[in-house]
Amino acid sequence: xxxxxxxxxxxxxxxxxxxxxxCTYSVSGNPYLFxxxxxxxxxxxxxxxxxxxxxxxxxxxxxxxxxxxxxxSFHLKKPSALVSDSALYFCAVRDQENNxxxxxxxxxxxxxx
Amino acid sequence: xxxxxxNPRYLITVTGKKLTVTCSQNMNHEYMSWYRQDPGLGxxxxxxxxxxxxxxxxxxxxxxxxxxxxxxxxxxxxxxxSPNQTSLYFCASSLILAGSYxxxxxxxxxxxxx
Numbered sequence: 001x002x003x004x005x006x007x008x009x010x011x012x013x014x015x016x017x018x019x020x021x022x023c024t025y026s027v028s029g030n031p032y033l034f035x036x037x038x039x040x041x042x043x044x045x046x047x048x049x050x051x052x053x054x055x056x057x058x059x060x061x062x063x064x065x066x067x068x069x070x071x072x073s074f075h076l077k078k079p080s081a082l083v084s085d086s087a088l089y090f091c092a093v094r095d096q097e098n099n100x101x102x103x104x105x106x107x108x109x110x111x112x113x
Numbered sequence: 114x115x116x117x118x119x120n121p122r123y124l125i126t127v128t129g130k131k132l133t134v135t136c137s138q139n140m141n142h143e144y145m146s147w148y149r150q151d152p153g154l155g156x157x158x159x160x161x162x163x164x165x166x167x168x169x170x171x172x173x174x175x176x177x178x179x180x181x182x183x184x185x186x187x188x189x190x191x192x193x194x195s196p197n198q199t200s201l202y203f204c205a206s207s208l209i210l211a212g213s214y215x216x217x218x219x220x221x222x223x224x225x226x227x
Contacts, residue, residue, distance in 0.1 A: 006155075032214055043117075043203055043218035044156075090155060094214060099163060100171055101146070101216075105155035 002027040002095045006104035013081045014112055021076040021107045023091030033074040034092040035065055038106075044090060050074060061085070081111045115140045117219035119204050125225045126194055134189045134222050136204030143209040145187040146171070146216065147179065149200040156203065162187055163209065194226040 003026045013019045025031055032051055036044040048059025050067045058064045065076045074091060091104040117138045126132055138145065146161040148171075158171030162181040176198055178190040187206075191198060201223050205216040 009153075034215060036216075036218075041221075043220050044205075044216075045218070046215040049215055092156075099144075099169070100158055100161060102158075102172075103148075103156040105153055 002031070002093050002102045004091050004093050004102050004104040006089075006091055006107045008107050009105075010108045010110070012110045012112065015083050016080050019078050019081040019085070019109065019111070021089050021091075021109060023074045023076065023104060024072050025074060025091070025093040026072060027093060027095040029095050029097045032094040032096060033065075033067060034094075035059065035063070035074075035076050036090045036092065036103075038088040038090065040087075047076070047089075081109075083111050083113055085109060086111045115217070117204055117206055117217050119202075119219035119222050121222060122220060123223050125227065127227055128195055129193050132191050132194060132224075134191075134202060134204075134224070136187045136189065136219060137185050138187075138204075138206040138217070139185065140206060140208075140217065141184065142206035142217070143184070144214075144216075145181065145204065145206045147177070147187070147189045148203045148205065149173065149198075150203060150221075151200050159189070159202075191224075194224075196226050198224065199226050200224060 005024045034049045035047040038044045055067045088106050120135045143164045147159040148156040157173045160179040162168045204219040207216040
């Protein structure tokens with residue numbers, strides 16, 4: 001079965017600095033990979049996905065993620081963090097061979113002014 | 114407006130009292146799913162449905178039931194709730210097209226079982 005690891009519970013960055021939220025995955029076949037964001041008292045919102053093609057995927061709010069097959073990683077990045085980016089971020093994976101989803105435990109991003 | 118709705122948003126109940134959390138989507142999505150969110154564990158899938166009358170177990174199905182009689186609705190049923198089912202529950206839906214699997218999430222239902 002597939003699995004996802006987000007090795008950092010918490011990431012702190014200063015506003016204007018680049019940010020990275022890490023994600024590694026394990027699947028038996030080819031992965032579909034996703035990033036979602038959760039703001040306080042809200043449901044999850046889709047940010048971006050990797051299905052196939054270019055390893056660098058661009059998404060909402062200036063976020064991007066790089067798919068690295070050899071390292072089985074899909075790290076989320078943004079060149080310049082905003083205070084409003086502070087939220088809980090989830091990486092998710094689905095094996096193309098089956099239909100269930102696996103989410104990571106989440107990483108809380110705090111951007112300080 | 115395209116959305117997933119859940120009711121109720123907050124529920125406090127007692128052990129053993131049957132309850133149902135409703136979920137409805139207005140996007141004509143084939144795929145629907147229920148998750149529970151617990152601190153440090155992220156989201157864990159309870160059940161999912163690929164279409165009407167087709168449901169499958171996720172990671173943590175014990176103690177839960179679902180049904181998919183209509184495409185738009187996917188209720189979650191707790192026949193005999195227990196305190197370990199206290200959690201934040203999310204319903205989600207998506208299309209089933211190659212590559213189009215991003216999910217739309219409801220606002221969540223916070224359940225407390227005493």
